[in-house]
Amino acid sequence: MTSTADPDLVARAKEGDRSAFDELIGPLVEQGYRLAYGMLHDREAAEDAVQEAAVRSWRKLGNVRPGSEMRPWFLAIVANQCRTTVRGRWWSVLRIELPAEAAAAGFEDQIVRGADLRAALRRLAPEHREVLVLHYYLDLPLDEIAVIAGLPIGTVKSRINRGLAAMRPFFRPMEAFS
Amino acid sequence: MDELIRDRMHDALDAEPPPMGLRARVIGSVPMPDRTQRRPRRPRLQWVGPFASGVVAALLAVAVIGGLLYSRQAIPSPSLGSHPPSPARLIAPEGIAVAPDGTVYVSDNAGNRVFRLLPGGSLVSVAGGGVGADGQANKAHLWGPGALAVDREGNLYVADSFGGAVRRIDRQGVISTVTTLYGPQGLAFDSAGVLYVGSYYGVLRRIDARGETTDLDLSSLPSPAVQLGNMTFDGVGNLYVTDRAPITGIAPSPGGGCRIIRLNLTKKQTPVEGTVVAGTGTCGFSGDGGPATSAQLNDPYGIVFDADGNLYLADAGNHRIRRIDKNGIITTMAGTGVAGYGGDGGPATKAQLTYPLGLGITSGGLIYIADPNMDPTITPARVRAFRISDGTITTVAGG
Numbered sequence: 001m002t003s004t005a006d007p008d009l010v011a012r013a014k015e016g017d018r019s020a021f022d023e024l025i026g027p028l029v030e031q032g033y034r035l036a037y038g039m040l041h042d043r044e045a046a047e048d049a050v051q052e053a054a055v056r057s058w059r060k061l062g063n064v065r066p067g068s069e070m071r072p073w074f075l076a077i078v079a080n081q082c083r084t085t086v087r088g089r090w091w092s093v094l095r096i097e098l099p100a101e102a103a104a105a106g107f108e109d110q111i112v113r114g115a116d117l118r119a120a121l122r123r124l125a126p127e128h129r130e131v132l133v134l135h136y137y138l139d140l141p142l143d144e145i146a147v148i149a150g151l152p153i154g155t156v157k158s159r160i161n162r163g164l165a166a167m168r169p170f171f172r173p174m175e176a177f178s
Numbered sequence: 179m180d181e182l183i184r185d186r187m188h189d190a191l192d193a194e195p196p197p198m199g200l201r202a203r204v205i206g207s208v209p210m211p212d213r214t215q216r217r218p219r220r221p222r223l224q225w226v227g228p229f230a231s232g233v234v235a236a237l238l239a240v241a242v243i244g245g246l247l248y249s250r251q252a253i254p255s256p257s258l259g260s261h262p263p264s265p266a267r268l269i270a271p272e273g274i275a276v277a278p279d280g281t282v283y284v285s286d287n288a289g290n291r292v293f294r295l296l297p298g299g300s301l302v303s304v305a306g307g308g309v310g311a312d313g314q315a316n317k318a319h320l321w322g323p324g325a326l327a328v329d330r331e332g333n334l335y336v337a338d339s340f341g342g343a344v345r346r347i348d349r350q351g352v353i354s355t356v357t358t359l360y361g362p363q364g365l366a367f368d369s370a371g372v373l374y375v376g377s378y379y380g381v382l383r384r385i386d387a388r389g390e391t392t393d394l395d396l397s398s399l400p401s402p403a404v405q406l407g408n409m410t411f412d413g414v415g416n417l418y419v420t421d422r423a424p425i426t427g428i429a430p431s432p433g434g435g436c437r438i439i440r441l442n443l444t445k446k447q448t449p450v451e452g453t454v455v456a457g458t459g460t461c462g463f464s465g466d467g468g469p470a471t472s473a474q475l476n477d478p479y480g481i482v483f484d485a486d487g488n489l490y491l492a493d494a495g496n497h498r499i500r501r502i503d504k505n506g507i508i509t510t511m512a513g514t515g516v517a518g519y520g521g522d523g524g525p526a527t528k529a530q531l532t533y534p535l536g537l538g539i540t541s542g543g544l545i546y547i548a549d550p551n552m553d554p555t556i557t558p559a560r561v562r563a564f565r566i567s568d569g570t571i572t573t574v575a576g577g
Binding site: 018021022025026029030032033034037038043047050051052054055058084085118121132133136137139164 | 180197208309319340
């Protein structure tokens with residue numbers, strides 16, 4: 001389900017009509033948060049990213065063409081915010097210092113212990129994590145992911161495949177480890 | 179298979195559902211001018227008009243005269259941080275600046291605020307935490323504030339690193355944008371009051387008092403390209419910059435980093451001449467007791483000169499403060515090399531630091547250290563102070 005940009009709503013939102021802006025962006029906030037959380041794995045950082053994306057989307061409303069879809073447009077801004085956050089110096093420090101025991105433990109052991117898929121997602125390269133979250137968590141089609149990520153569909157597919165390859169042990173049926 | 183993957187992803191990520199009231203908070207945070215609501219008209223009190231004007235004029239006169247008398251006293255930054263102290267929590271302190279009048283400022287990179295440090299260790303917010311752009315600093319939005327600098331008039335400058343701008347907060351607490359560039363990491367004023375801004379992406383920008391902006395040519399600096407961190411001037415007009423540890427995928431060129439470079443800005447020539455004064459270009463730890471140019475550093479950030487011309491640097495990735503003396507010999511002055519917290523009141527070389535970043539030095543030889551923890555989400559962070567005269571360390575804020 002996605003919504004198209006109503007020119008009247010866009011114009012009213014640009015004028016400072018908060019209810020019009022809410023009508024345009026509000027329904028996408030939750031999905032934006034889920035995407036941000038999937039990419040950042042930090043609740044506060046995810047909320048910050050969505051909030052920043054909302055501010056930027058209001059500033060960029062003039063770029064929205066009548067009839068274009070709002071969801072990929074807004075989620076692209078959210079994804080961009082998350083990429084900026086991940087590239088930040090402080091974020092890199094956190095990621096460099098990930099606990100060593102998570103990496104040391106075998107994948108299978110972690111699954112048997114019900115351990116954390118999120119930790120594995122966090123270790124994944126951000127570009128792979130982004131497309132996996134968009135495709136398998138937000139259930140978005142490939143063409144929409146291509147718009148959000150700003151990539152050709154072929155690249156999206158290959159990134160999904162590479163991400164899946166890295167995560168394969170987590171996606172085996174549980175019985176395999178019983 | 180796809181369904182299985184979807185189920186697993188939902189199991190993992192649905193554990194943290196969107197927080198309550200998220201939509202209202204997000205939409206409400208957009209600083210749009212609300213033109214749909216009319217401001218209620220203020221009732222006019224016609225009958226008190228002439229009388230009220232006289233009273234107001236008299237009160238204003240008293241206030242102005244009182245204010246003038248009051249301002250003649252030596253009170254640092256009367257408006258910056260005039261809000262009552264609050265039990266602020268430091269999340270990731272990064273920048274430190276000591277103003278000419280001794281006021282200490284600290285930026286919180288993850289908390290998106292800038293604080294003034296009070297003598298008792300309280301922190302008073304002077305900027306950030308809001309959603310606005312230019313205007314009142316305490317209602318402004320900052321995003322990743324890092325390096326700080328104070329000009330001769332006491333105005334505070336903030337490198338808003340993720341926001342991609344340098345912001346200026348005047349003594350009345352009004353914030354404005356000085357320049358915009360990606361990843362500003364270092365700020366320094368030369369003796370003539372010219373501001374230099376360094377970005378992680380290798381831009382060194384000069385902004386004079388008239389606002390004229392020039393990006394300096396750094397193409398002659400020792401390769402590889404620098405990722406500028408903090409910066410400071412020595413007594414004769416050379417600018418010292420830290421060359422950070424490269425971040426994969428972001429650094430302008432692979433390898434390199436972990437150096438201190440002296441830029442000769444006195445010759446006014448381009449491209450700018452640069453000399454490596456510390457670091458080998460390979461990140462690591464080595465070289466204490468020997469020449470700094472043969473020593474390894476690991477993500478150097480803050481640098482300051484003491485009154486004797488020794489350079490102190492925050493060797494963040496080595497969890498140490500190191501000194502390069504006038505003969506170019508490097509020595510650890512604080513930190514054991516093991517990340518942690520402890521050792522207050524004793525010799526700083528036996529104390530642990532976590533990830534020291536910004537440094538600020540007072541005229542009395544006290545070096546303030548922004549010491550964030552490795553995970554700001556679960557651990558408090560601190561500002562610590564190292565006293566050069568006796569080599570001791572203590573905690574002055576946070577924790």
